[in-house]
Amino acid sequence: MRTQNTPWLSPVGTCPFCTRDLVKLEQFVDGRTSHGPWATMCMPCHKTHGVGIGQGKGQHYKLNEEDATFYKS
Numbered sequence: 691m692r693t694q695n696t697p698w699l700s701p702v703g704t705c706p707f708c709t710r711d712l713v714k715l716e717q718f719v720d721g722r723t724s725h726g727p728w729a730t731m732c733m734p735c736h737k738t739h740g741v742g743i744g745q746g747k748g749q750h751y752k753l754n755e756e757d758a759t760f761y762k763s
Contacts, residue, residue: 695761695762696761696762697759697760697761697762698720698751698759698760698761698762702718702730702760703730705718705729705730705731705732705735706729706730706731707729707731707732707735707738707739708732708734708735710732712730712732713753715732715733716752716753716755717733717750717751717752717753717760717763718730718731718732718733718750718751718760719731719732719733719736719740719743719748719749719750719751720748720749720751721736721740721741721742721743721747721748721749722740722741722746722747722748723739723740723741724739724740724741725739728748736748749762750762750763751763
């Protein structure tokens with residue numbers, strides 16, 4: 691499965707738990723939460739509300755400053 695160079699294609703907003711701007715943080719997790727639904731969340735909130743990284747759990751994305759795009763890391 692290809693994980694390198696997989697871009698995030700949707701708009702990046704704020705963490706639904708703490709409202710931090712995910713673009714300013716330069717990384718986020720798109721993952722399942724312990725509450726059930728998935729969310730795009732900051733790393734601290736992922737530690738509190740996320741269920742992990744990996745297939746069926748979540749993916750970590752980091753900002754590539756050269757092209758201002760988030761890529762799966």
